[in-house]
Amino acid sequence: MILLLLGPPGAGKGTQCERLMLEYKLVQLSTGDMLRAEVKSGSELGKKAKAIMGTGKLIPDEVVIEMISDAIDLQKDANGIILDGFPRTKSQASSLDDMLLSKGLYMNHVIQLDVDDNKILKRLSGRFACANCGAGYHDIYNKPINEEKCDKCGSTSFSRRSDDKLEVVQERLKEYQAQTLPILPFYRQKGVLQLIDGSKSVEEVYEQITNIIG
Ligand code: AP5
Numbered sequence: 001m002i003l004l005l006l007g008p009p010g011a012g013k014g015t016q017c018e019r020l021m022l023e024y025k026l027v028q029l030s031t032g033d034m035l036r037a038e039v040k041s042g043s044e045l046g047k048k049a050k051a052i053m054g055t056g057k058l059i060p061d062e063v064v065i066e067m068i069s070d071a072i073d074l075q076k077d078a079n080g081i082i083l084d085g086f087p088r089t090k091s092q093a094s095s096l097d098d099m100l101l102s103k104g105l106y107m108n109h110v111i112q113l114d115v116d117d118n119k120i121l122k123r124l125s126g127r128f129a130c131a132n133c134g135a136g137y138h139d140i141y142n143k144p145i146n147e148e149k150c151d152k153c154g155s156t157s158f159s160r161r162s163d164d165k166l167e168v169v170q171e172r173l174k175e176y177q178a179q180t181l182p183i184l185p186f187y188r189q190k191g192v193l194q195l196i197d198g199s200k201s202v203e204e205v206y207e208q209i210t211n212i213i214g
């Protein structure tokens, strides 16, 4: 199964992936996570990506298209794939379509998480993650059971994303409106697009997703 989670920054794509991976044994392919790994490694690509991501703008299409194509090839034995954060331009969507066709795959579901801007700002200003395993948390909505320790791996080290600063989030939201929303008609026409209310609790959003994917 190939599932695409679409939604503005902070909509909860990563949060829902964590649970879908566990319960459906799906693999998450997040271009944002891949780019952050490049930044961390200090590679040439990472240096270029860091400068762009710090402004809230998108990385050039050809870079992320190659990245995702290679990542899909590595998942031949997976139960299914969740695409998180790709595609987010018309050109990426059309390349993905060609790519899947050439690999003998097809998109089963595109789920758009709808969340208003005020809620997004609240979610992103309180977001943090385990610095060891990447598990995502929130200061108010999604705290670790023991506040000092990650629920998943027990690490006591946490980090916050530098692009969650207010001015960068505002730019990311603009990019979503200008570049990503225009790809929705493409998937609507294919009959695979479903809109869900992403402003509900993590549990309720998960339920809406599982109702769709079965
Ligand atoms: P990326 O990493 O993809 O970021 P994003 O799309 O902006 O989305 P986020 O990861 O910020 O949000 P999310 O939806 O995963 O929310 P989360 O689950 O964490 O991209 C980063 C950058 O990389 C881009 O700006 C761009 O520069 C570059 N890039 C990446 N892909 C690219 C591409 N394809 N093309 C070009 N450039 C690309 O949740 C947020 C918070 O809310 C958490 O604290 C969570 O605990 C909490 N929360 C989640 N759900 C709920 C809920 N239902 N109720 C209450 N709280 C909740």
Ligand code: MG
Pocket: 013, 014, 015, 032
């Ligand atoms: Mg994410």
